[in-house]
Amino acid sequence: MGEWMKLDPDQVDKGRMLRIKGVEINVFLSPHDVPRHVRGYYDDKLDRFVIEFNYLDDEDWKRSSQEPNLSLRLGRNSQRLLGIEANVKALKAGAVELKLHIEQAVSRAIEGLSGQFQKKAASYEAAMGVIEDRESQLFEEMVPS
Amino acid sequence: MIGACLKANTEAVQERFAALAAPLVWTQSHAWILLPALALVAGASQVVRRTVGEPWLWDVIHSLLDDLQKQAFGDVPSEPLHHHRATLFKHVKWKACSSHWPGSGWLIPVERSGHTARKTKAFFHAPDDADNAEGVAGKTWACGGVLFVSGLPDPRTNLKKKQRETYIRETWVSERWFERRDCYARSFCGIPVEARGQPWGVIVLDSRNEKEIGKEAANYYNLIAKQLGLLLGRR
Numbered sequence: 400m401g402e403w404m405k406l407d408p409d410q411v412d413k414g415r416m417l418r419i420k421g422v423e424i425n426v427f428l429s430p431h432d433v434p435r436h437v438r439g440y441y442d443d444k445l446d447r448f449v450i451e452f453n454y455l456d457d458e459d460w461k462r463s464s465q466e467p468n469l470s471l472r473l474g475r476n477s478q479r480l481l482g483i484e485a486n487v488k489a490l491k492a493g494a495v496e497l498k499l500h501i502e503q504a505v506s507r508a509i510e511g512l513s514g515q516f517q518k519k520a521a522s523y524e525a526a527m528g529v530i531e532d533r534e535s536q537l538f539e540e541m542v543p544s
Numbered sequence: 545m546i547g548a549c550l551k552a553n554t555e556a557v558q559e560r561f562a563a564l565a566a567p568l569v570w571t572q573s574h575a576w577i578l579l580p581a582l583a584l585v586a587g588a589s590q591v592v593r594r595t596v597g598e599p600w601l602w603d604v605i606h607s608l609l610d611d612l613q614k615q616a617f618g619d620v621p622s623e624p625l626h627h628h629r630a631t632l633f634k635h636v637k638w639k640a641c642s643s644h645w646p647g648s649g650w651l652i653p654v655e656r657s658g659h660t661a662r663k664t665k666a667f668f669h670a671p672d673d674a675d676n677a678e679g680v681a682g683k684t685w686a687c688g689g690v691l692f693v694s695g696l697p698d699p700r701t702n703l704k705k706k707q708r709e710t711y712i713r714e715t716w717v718s719e720r721w722f723e724r725r726d727c728y729a730r731s732f733c734g735i736p737v738e739a740r741g742q743p744w745g746v747i748v749l750d751s752r753n754e755k756e757i758g759k760e761a762a763n764y765y766n767l768i769a770k771q772l773g774l775l776l777g778r779r
Contacts, residue, residue, distance in 0.1 A: 408763070408766075409759070417687065419674055419675070419683055419687075419716070420675060420713070420716060421713065422713060422714050422716070424691050424692065424693065425691070425692065426687050426689040426690065426691045427689055427690040427691070427759065427762075428689055428690070429688055429689055429690065429735075429736040429738070430690065430735065430736075430762070430763075430765055430766050430769055431736070431738045431769065432688075455766060455769050455770060456738065456741060456769070456770060456773055458741045474741050475741065476740055476741030476742050477738070477741035477742065479741075514672065518687070518688030518689070519688075521689070
C-alpha cells in the first residue's frame with residue numbers, strides 16, 4: 400500500500416481573491432477542507448487503483464459512481480473528496496488519460512453539489528491540484544505489482 | 545425517596561419523628577400532582593442539558609479558545625492579551641430580531657477566550673448567501689473559508705465620517721449595528737468550524753492592533769480543530 404505523502408497546506412491552498420460587497424479580500428480554504436496527506440496505490444482486493452486524501456477530521460465515506468470504471472469517495476456528511484477509485488484495466492488508461500477521466504468525474508461531482516456544499520468546489524479543485532503536483536509519485540503503483 | 549415517602553407509615557413517623565409527620569402527610573396527599581410534576585422537571589432539565597451542553601464541556605472549549613488566543617497573539621508581550629480575542633459563534637436557524645427575518649440564519653456568540661470581557665451580545669445575520677451575510681463572522685460562514693481583514697481605523701477614537709464609512713464597509717456591518725455596539729477591533733480573522741463533518745459555526749479572532757492577523761495565527765486552529773469538533777459534536 401502506498402505511503403502517505405505529507406502536504407504543505409500553504410502550497411495546497413494559496414487563497415483566492417473575492418470581492419464581497421465592494422471589498423476585495425483574499426479567502427483561504429477552511430482548514431477542514433485542505434488535504435493534509437495523499438497516497439496512491441493499487442488495491443488488490445478491490446482490483447482498483449486508489450488515490451486517498453487525508454484531512455484534519457476522519458470521516459466515513461460513501462461511494463459516488465460518476466462513470467462505470469471510476470468512482471469517488473465522498474465524505475458522508477461533509478461531501479469532501481476523500482478518494483478516487485479507478486478500474487485502470489477496464490479504462491485501458493495510462494497516467495495521462497486517467498488524469499483526464501478523474502478531472503471529468505470531479506467536475507461532474509462539483510456540478511452536482513448544491514446549497515452549503517457548493518463551497519466544497521474549491522476544496523475539490525485543491526485536491527485536483529495535489530494530483531497534478533504529485534502525479535509521478537501517485538501514479539507509480541497504478542497497475543498491480 | 546419519593547417512593548419511600550409514599551410507602552411510609554405516617555403513624556409510626558408521628559410517634560418517632562413528630563416534626564416530619566406533617567410534610568410526609570402533605571407529600572402523600574399531593575402525590576397525584578407531585579409525581580407528574582417531578583417527571584416533567586426531570587424531562588425539561590434533560591432537554592436543557594442536551595441543548596446547552598454540560599458545564600465541563602464548556603470549560604474545555606473555553607480552555608481551547610484560550611490556547612488559540614495565546615498561540616495566535618502570545619508573541620505581542622507589550623499588549624494585554626484581552627486586546628486580542630478568540631470568540632466562538634454558533635450558527636442557529638432562528639433568532640428573534642427586528643431587522644431581518646428571524647428564520648434566515650444567525651451566528652450567536654457561545655464562548656470567548658480570556659477571563660475578562662467574556663460577555664458579548666454581538667450576533668450576526670448569517671444566511672448562506674454571502675451578499676447578505678453580516679460582519680466578518682457572517683461572511684466567514686457564507687464563504688466557508690478563512691478570511692482576513694486588517695488596517696481598520698480605530699473605532700475608539702472620534703472617527704471622521706469617511707473613516708467611519710470605511711470601518712462599516714470593510715467589516716460588513718450596518719450603520720445601526722455599528723452604533724449600537726462597542727467596537728474595539730482593528731483587524732479580524734474568521735475561521736469556519738465544523739462538527740461531525742458539517743458546518744457548525746465560526747471562530748473570529750479579533751485584535752485592537754491594526755496589523756494583519758497572519759495566516760500562521762489561523763493555522764493554530766489546526767491544533768485544536770479536532771478536539772473542538774469532537775466536543776461540539778457531543779452536544
